[in-house]
Amino acid sequence: MSLDRRALIAGCALLAVLGTFLAMQMRVATDITHFLPAGSSADDVHLARELAAGELSRTMVILVDAPDAATAADVSVQFEAALRANETVHQGTARLVAGSGEGVEDAMWQLYAPHRVAFLAEDAKAAAEALTDGALENSAAELKRKLGTPMSTFLIKAAPSDPLLILPQLFERFMGERSGGLKLIDGRFVTDKEDAAVLFLTTSTSASDASAIRPVVDGMRAAFAECNAKFDDKLALHISGTHLFALAAEGSIRADIQRVSIGSVIGLVSLFLIMFRSLRLMLLVLPILGMGFLAGSSACLLFFGSVHGLTLAFGAALIGVSVDYGVHFHCHHLHAGNSGDARQSLRSIWPGLSLGAATTITGFLALIASSFPGLRQLAVFAVFGIAAAALSTQLFLPALASRTRTKTKVSDRIVGGLHRLWFGERRNRFALALPPVAIAIIAAIGLPQLEWNDGLADLNKVDPVLEANDQAVRNRVVRFEQRRLVVATGATEELALQANDKIHRELTQLQASGGVKGFRGIAQMLPSAKTQQEVDAVARTDAQLWPRLERAFAKQQFVASAFEPWRDLLATEAPAPLTFAELADSPLSAMVQPFRFTWSGGVGFVSFLDELTDEQALRDSFAPIAGADLIDITGTLSSAYGAYRERLLQLWLIGLGAILLLVALRHRALRPTLTAYLPAVLGAAGTAGILALCGLALNMLSLVALLMVVSMGVDYGVFLAEHRTDAKARAATLLAVVLAGASTMLGFGLLALSSQPPLFHIGLTSAVGVLLCLLLAPTVCALMTPQADATSTDS
């Protein structure tokens, strides 16, 4: 068996192994956190990232319209039961809350009654003020007033051990921060207008993980259909949550991948048929493409456990790059006048091909140093994909090459025409210099006008209908901001709660001054242990409290001895402070869980804001509080993008330098080095200039695309530089470059039609850049080639 055949079999076996591995292990992620910066544990970026990906973002708000409150309550019961009975929903749900839950009232009493002295007031100072003679007299008068109402029946039992009505006032205090938008009817959540049942469903996976979320959402709709049938199909379901946007994005990305893949294949087939009247080139190209795609995907699975949808879309566009190798080989095999066999043809182009692959890999290696998991994955895909594609040429090309080497008239004419255009006797060096000069001028004018858009929101294209529906649901239920959150963090839960206590005081003052309309946090339900102990001590250590209380209540004609249970309570030892764990382990869990989060820095508690108008005052008040912060999630991440984009630019420039070094080491002469390198750099600069002049702001993904432009542009220059002195080989390379450029532009051009901003930016930037490189590579080569060399071997 010949070497070529053995290589082919080995190549096919490798394809089969990779394909099987991928089929068994493939997991596609659409989690947007792949494109969120991974910051250090101590900065806002990390917090913002945690909050953007945490439980709050995993919670969907579900509304079911109903004609009245009673029906809404009934619907709530039925729908909750249907959701819990649905297996896919059950598996994907971390928590489902539709009402106050069984035993909430009992739990409140059981948990707070033993600690009521510690909840006398918000802090020790307020506690002392509540126990002055005047305050005690006011408390007695208030109790007497309340006993005169029909509700006295409910107070009469509690008052003897709670004459100051600590518990009723406590519950009034922490319920005083109105959640807004909700009522309880028969223990079920309904909207304020009593026109819909409200349920909250927290998924166990990230809201952006579309593959995990889809079955849950499908299950929800199925459960709703089942419930709706019981109400004569008169109900309407509305859902709000990041999940739906992720599903829409995933669908869009899948469609883009499909379009690019199918379009690229159709385009390539058409091009090759026109050029060579044969699909031989497809046979050459496909296994290399397959190897590159499979190797890149497999590497991502091994390193990251999954492949992001955007990485796959990028990979589909990478088709245009690895096609170059097969095209280059085929054109040389047919047109370079090489008398040897296919393997000889491959040997003749291998230095250029391998250098081209090496420069591409070098360019993408820079991304591995990025802080973005998504970009690192892109880099891994590109590095392993390109390397596998380049190496697989040795396995596939010789065995699959044409034996007859039949040239078509079309390809012959094009080869001749291209050669005459750039290297013919009548070529005009002045005219040849025009394109690079023009592009340089465009770059010089456009680059200073370049603007960067680092907005996180612009990385996602949101369906306006979806967004409007989402907002409509939130307007009926939630009144708190989603973008800005107050966080109290600490290495331990106690430290975080202490910070939260201070935050609560500042927010209360800001609310009083009108800087914020309202807020909601956990401080009223759970002050820190330190605060609880301090408040408790104010009452228990006051030896005169009981006699003063007796006097104050006697003035209101109370029978002082009736309050001896209170006296006896004060005489006992204070219980251990109430903890979050106790609340979380009770029917009150749903009331407290949304406020707590963990991160690598420890524990945090969130407070939600309603119409913050004086942000600066809030930030100023937080300045002296350790662990207190106002996080603008979108703003923080956008700023981080800007910083990381600048870092990426540095890496990009380093990558450019490394590419130049590689090329220079290969040729060790100025002209061929410039032939290989200049088109790519000028092409990238011209691309940025054109986009800037067209008013398009660039972002980090545009930088990634420019990196690809340089990598591919260098390929064209490298191929031409290798064969600049051999007319036939040079002519064959010209044809290869034009074909390769056209196929690459096809792939990226299709990507530029995507509605997803990341894919649009990559596609447009790359398509323009490749076009410029395609124009510049032969032009620069012609300019660097002396006339004598250009025409001395002219065919």
Added chain:
Amino acid sequence: MASLSAYLSRSLLVVATLSVVVLAQKPDVIKPDVIKPDVTKPDIKPGKANVTQALGGKQQRPASEAALFRAFAKIKGLSAEYTEEKFLSLLAVPLKSKGQLHFMQPGYLSRIVLAPEKSKLTITDAELRMKGKDKEEVIDLRQSDRVRLFVTSLIQVFQGNQKALKKHYRIRYTPKAADAHAWQLELKPLNKPLTQILKRLVLFGRDKTVTRIELHEPNGDRTITKIVKVDPKRVFTGAEKKDLFGVVDKPKKAKVDAGK
């Protein structure tokens, strides 16, 4: 990103939680030295025959419990003045108040306290609204069965809703033997949670009018409300309906001109 915190009205949570206190604790032992004796008129006058006769005049004592409830159901609107004394174990002296009571079918009750401190209490089937000098509290009765059962009991009496009351109370109607016009209606709760909230509710009346209401609690506390100057044929204007009960009359449909 939605907050999962439950919405509970301030007052309801207070009341509902305190109701847990009530239900969780055993009734107190009555302390006789704290409760003031009832010095109102005795119900039965010695020597009077226990005769129920159809009076030739406008008022007539209902012959039975059912007749009494039918009579209540016929009352479209009622206004009265009242005085009230609450005998509570916590207080050395009874709490006294006086004011006005208003009732309108199908189930609106408004109690306006004129002394010692002005306030207004309005009860409907959906809410209890207490408005004082400085603040107003609203309790959504749909959010707690316990509170609703207790609060709406009296309204159901005025509604004449015997059927609803029989679900939760043992009802006993006793015409007074000594007085041909006097009667007594006693409601004793049958089951928890009502048995833990009140011991019995007793209405005293003459003919078709309630003259006194006594609420007795398991711990011995009691509330005695005397009702005077009763107008059982009260018609409320639109403005009064809004002011007293928070009810806004629906605009009448325009009459169609048959000629056009």
